[in-house]
């Protein structure tokens with residue numbers, strides 16, 4: 001009733017006032033700030049990108065899932081000072097519920113896994129392609145929405161899961177012509193950070209917050225990083241030690257510093273050994289400064305970067321073994337990644353790898369006489385029943401107009417219904433690429 005009232009504007013305590021559109025008011029035909037339309041040309045590129053996401057996900061045995069764009073705000077409230085929290089697109093709905101447009105997919109995935117409980121036989125290998133939102137002050141003119149491809153493995157504690165996820169992204173890159181000379185992966189483990197903080201008796205509950213601060217390395221001045229770390233109760237000595245370790249680029253160097261009994265080192269060595277077996281060693285490198293900006297990562301973290309250093313991170317992910325238990329679920333190990341639809345397109349443009357995607361249609365069907373429009377519809381139906389795509393000309397148009405449209409929609413064949421041919425039960429077919437033409441019985445069309 002509430003919805004009906006709102007829709008019809010019928011009076012009543014719950015009804016929203018009917019929105020009066022002033023006929024003279026010219027509406028803004030542009031999409032809301034920070035959002036995009038996808039007219040056919042852009043939609044073909046998006047569909048091509050998503051098709052490649054799906055093909056790779058299926059080839060790795062992942063099942064597609066999705067969740068509401070609108071979630072309870074509580075799903076994203078984390079007190080670690082993340083940017084994603086500051087930019088939450090949140091509001092109170094008509095039922096006075098605090099809700100948010102999802103800024104990422106992982107919390108929704110965690111929610112669904114918990115909801116499934118024991119009925120979900122582990123491991124789960126799920127993927128999703130979903131629109132995610134942030135409310136950013138438009139001063140920086142950045143987007144407020146993007147589509148993100150996620151792949152997640154739930155229920156596998158070992159780094160074989162992370163190695164498989166990185167392999168899936170590399171498989172995607174190779175499919176679209178990106179090579180190891182274009183893109184690499186920086187890999188580290190948050191257990192490195194955890195070990196250093198443990199050695200300096202930094203309380204565990206500060207771990208997420210420290211990671212979020214460290215993620216700003218190279219984004220804000222180093223002195224600001226130090227100030228923020230000190231404000232998170234790290235001693236000056238701990239800060240210096242931490243920054244020195246985070247500058248390390250080799251596992252050997254790290255081992256000399258931390259010793260060989262550290263779990264982080266075992267994970268990283270195992271991951272690099274698996275990379276060797278997969279054959280993608282040239283794609284990955286250790287970089288201790290990689291922590292990623294989401295508070296919930298607990299182990300291996302990685303991000304795909306453009307080797308020319310012109311673009312923002314292409315994708316990123318890692319292990320998040322505690323997220324499900326923070327939502328009240330069982331402690332189930334998990335890892336995954338997010339891959340946005342924006343930077344990858346910028347990279348493909350940079351490398352001249354954008355695909356040529358023209359509209360594809362097999363037939364355009366028209367009648368030369370408006371009394372034969374019905375016959376044209378019959379011919380179109382016969383072709384469609386045979387699995388052919390048909391653009392049926394719906395009005396009585398001159399042939400010159402039909403040829404122009406055929407060229408615009410890239411039709412392969414022109415099927416003309418003319419009275420002379422139709423009296424013989426025939427139609428005329430013109431192969432538009434060669435100009436070859438012939439008459440044929442409708443039932444013999446294929």
Ligand SMILES: OCc1cccc(Br)n1
Nearest residue numbers: 132133134143144145146
């Ligand atoms: O990558 C962070 C993010 C989240 C939601 C929307 C957009 Br655009 N960007």
